[in-house]
Amino acid sequence: MGLIKGGLTLSRYRVLEQPQAGLTDEYVAERLARNAFVDIEETMDESSLGWAQIFNHLGCSFRTENFRFGGFLAFQLRFDERRLPGKTLNRYFAIALTRHEEQAGRKLNGVAKRELKESLRSELLGRSLLNTALMEVLWLEESGEVWLCASGEKNRALFEDLWGRTFGLALRLLVPASLALELTAEKGREAFLAVKPTDFWDL
Amino acid sequence: MSPSPAKPAREPDVDFFELWQEKLFLGQEFLTWLWLSSEVDSRFELPGGLIVEAWFEKSLRLESGFGASKRSVACQCPEDVEDQGGGRPWAEAFAAVMERKKMSSGRLRIKNDNREWLLNLPADTLTPTSIKLVSGANFAEDDESGPAGQLLDRAAVTLELLNAVEALFAQFLKLRLSADWTTKEVPRLQGWLKKWRQERQN
Numbered sequence: 001m002g003l004i005k006g007g008l009t010l011s012r013y014r015v016l017e018q019p020q021a022g023l024t025d026e027y028v029a030e031r032l033a034r035n036a037f038v039d040i041e042e043t044m045d046e047s048s049l050g051w052a053q054i055f056n057h058l059g060c061s062f063r064t065e066n067f068r069f070g071g072f073l074a075f076q077l078r079f080d081e082r083r084l085p086g087k088t089l090n091r092y093f094a095i096a097l098t099r100h101e102e103q104a105g106r107k108l109n110g111v112a113k114r115e116l117k118e119s120l121r122s123e124l125l126g127r128s129l130l131n132t133a134l135m136e137v138l139w140l141e142e143s144g145e146v147w148l149c150a151s152g153e154k155n156r157a158l159f160e161d162l163w164g165r166t167f168g169l170a171l172r173l174l175v176p177a178s179l180a181l182e183l184t185a186e187k188g189r190e191a192f193l194a195v196k197p198t199d200f201w202d203l
Numbered sequence: 204m205s206p207s208p209a210k211p212a213r214e215p216d217v218d219f220f221e222l223w224q225e226k227l228f229l230g231q232e233f234l235t236w237l238w239l240s241s242e243v244d245s246r247f248e249l250p251g252g253l254i255v256e257a258w259f260e261k262s263l264r265l266e267s268g269f270g271a272s273k274r275s276v277a278c279q280c281p282e283d284v285e286d287q288g289g290g291r292p293w294a295e296a297f298a299a300v301m302e303r304k305k306m307s308s309g310r311l312r313i314k315n316d317n318r319e320w321l322l323n324l325p326a327d328t329l330t331p332t333s334i335k336l337v338s339g340a341n342f343a344e345d346d347e348s349g350p351a352g353q354l355l356d357r358a359a360v361t362l363e364l365l366n367a368v369e370a371l372f373a374q375f376l377k378l379r380l381s382a383d384w385t386t387k388e389v390p391r392l393q394g395w396l397k398k399w400r401q402e403r404q405n
Contacts, residue, residue: 008357010334151332193222
């Protein structure tokens with residue numbers, strides 16, 4: 001689901017700071033490239049988080065024509081992850097432990113068990129398929145707003161982590177409280193900060 | 204076009220996360236106000252000459268309490284059911300309001316002169332999810348302008364929707380922070396709820 005096709009789900013942020021040298025295409029391209037997605041298909045890494053091109057999640061090089069669209073900057077967050085359910089690991093561990101103890105003719109101590117489990121975990125992770133999550137991101141230059149085309153705390157945490165590493169510019173999630181702060185002038189803000197819940201349905 | 208112009212960073216004197224949690228009720232009250240108001244009249248005249256129609260359909264969720272004491276109820280309003288035995292649709296939801304529950308989310312239909320959208324609106328963020336443009340698309344999925352053209356079109360249409368939602372929230376906020384809230388608006392909605400209850404009892 002996203003900006004290009006299908007239903008759209010959003011999280012909205014206000015960018016509270018400007019880059020010191022201004023929001024130039026060179027600045028954006030350099031920051032995106034420095035934090036571009038790195039493929040872990042052939043490695044033992046458990047996860048990888050980085051930027052990809054908006055229309056091609058396999059493309060991780062950035063030029064003005066693939067991220068600037070008028071007053072919008074668009075790119076994709078890509079998160080690849082290997083998952084190993086705890087139950088699966090425990091099942092394989094029980095089998096491996098029995099085999100090791102039979103071969104050794106004695107019980108393994110705690111340290112050896114932990115080492116065996118960790119080694120097994122790495123081996124099984126290396127054999128598991130990668131899950132890929134893609135989230136489109138749109139930066140609205142004029143209004144200083146950023147849309148993450150996803151919702152939920154986990155998705156927002158991934159985005160906020162990558163945004164922080166890439167641009168280091170403070171963000172504020174747009175929710176009722178932050179919208180109200182923006183919509184109220186000084187006098188209204190005092191009233192907003194003091195407002196308490198109403199039981200207007202208390203009949 | 205933008206739902207809000209570029210704004211300077213204005214740090215409140217309180218921690219933002221605390222403020223968000225402390226004012227969560229504001230999103231719930233906004234949705235409840237929007238729902239009850241739209242049951243009276245779904246046409247909203249907003250600042251700047253903006254006129255939108257908005258009403259909830261298919262599903263509403265209401266809740267009360269926090270943490271372990273939280274109680275919620277999901278209310279359905281099938282399209283083909285005009286009357287659920289209480290004289291009006293949403294009988295279950297009206298009963299929940301009278302138990303002091305507030306709306307936590309709902310499926311909203313919203314129209315302006317050009318377009319019509321369906322979306323889920325959660326009270327905690329007031330940011331639409333599962334947005335569907337029902338009518339008014341002046342672009343095709345296989346637009347000749349290619350994916351970049353589609354992106355710009357869809358972004359512009361989404362901005363139009365956010366503009367409308369934010370204008371509705373601004374209207375509510377202005378009322379909510381004024382003396383009119385307790386002297387006029389709350390009595391207006393209470394009067395309507397009382398009338399609904401009387402009709403149901405007859």
